[in-house]
Amino acid sequence: MEPKTIPPLETVVILVRHAEKLVWEQGLCPEDHKLAKAAYVDDHQLSSKGWERAHALVPYFQHRGEMGEILQSFPLGGIIGQDVDLGPEPFGQSERCLQTVEPLSQATGIPITRFIKRDFAEAIEAVRARAEWKGRSVVVSWAHQMLRDWALALGVDPAEIPGKWPGKRYDLTWVIVPGAGADGRPQLRQYCQRLLYGDSDKILTL
Template identity: 30%
Template sequence: MTPDRIMIIRHAEKPVGDGAGPGIDTNGAVDSESLTVRGWQRAGALARFFCPNAGGSSVQRKPDAVFATGSGPSSTSKRSMQTVAPLVALLRETSFVHYVDSYLKDEREALMKEVLAQPGVVLIAWEHKVLPSLVGCLSKAPAVPARWPDDRYDMVWVLDRTPAGWSFAQLPQLLLAGDSAIPISA
């Protein structure tokens, strides 16, 4: 099987030197490997972005499988897992969702092999510097921007399966104040 759609997001906001505030873990303790308060806000908003209330028009956004970067010796960040945690919890309230957080950020080929074995719609939340190379693991991969900007947390890359390979589009999240509708450029 191959998914019909693969959506890729960067994990939500992290602590940076521009006054974003500290990372905060699920218990409210300061943790540099966790999301900032704004990141937690985005994570909560993404749950309904990808799984709208009954009658919502975003059926093609509802994932059947969710992949998040795992935490391990080479990267102890919890941000990707925290970003999708509210969505996975919401999906599990009403249906089954295949959730995987066992791949580390540099295990691109193994990740994409499992992604390509999934039916339906797949969501990947990953570290931004690796995102273009994830797409590059696809057979007949479409052209995507070569770099995901350090300051962008507000975009979804959408890859739809076509007879010729994959198409590429960008979907602005527009969930929080300051989010931009301007696509990420090459």
């Protein structure tokens, strides 16, 4: 059997982490940090600040200079959101990824294409193969632990990808541009969103 041919990336992929969540009851972390993880109860929803960011992402993509330059050359063609896994052994029950791009979907009229976490490979294949997305941009809202995996799967040089997306950072955008890197590989570009109070102006170090 011949190995499966991987089609070249012809779509700009814009990666964002889901927006903020309320981590602790009343926003307070337990004083005993060893008990913090055990005390955490995830409601799988955006916090009020998370909804603020979700709505702020609409003008960010429509009017921010660096995003405008990208979307002028590669118009927005699709939106992908990590879906809620309702299976018997769920792997990812959060609604935050979908909620983060709901305002953008409503503003643009572009429906959210949904993939659960365990269907990550299918999401990558869709980005590479869907004819309607070629020559366009796709915004992806996903759990931060897997955003490096997205960049690797799309062909970015591992040396150009930060080793870890910090758990406290909700204010970054990664843009993967096909053919812009060394040897014609996709290139990862980092941008600080600078949308809400407290957002950092520092990208991640390699």
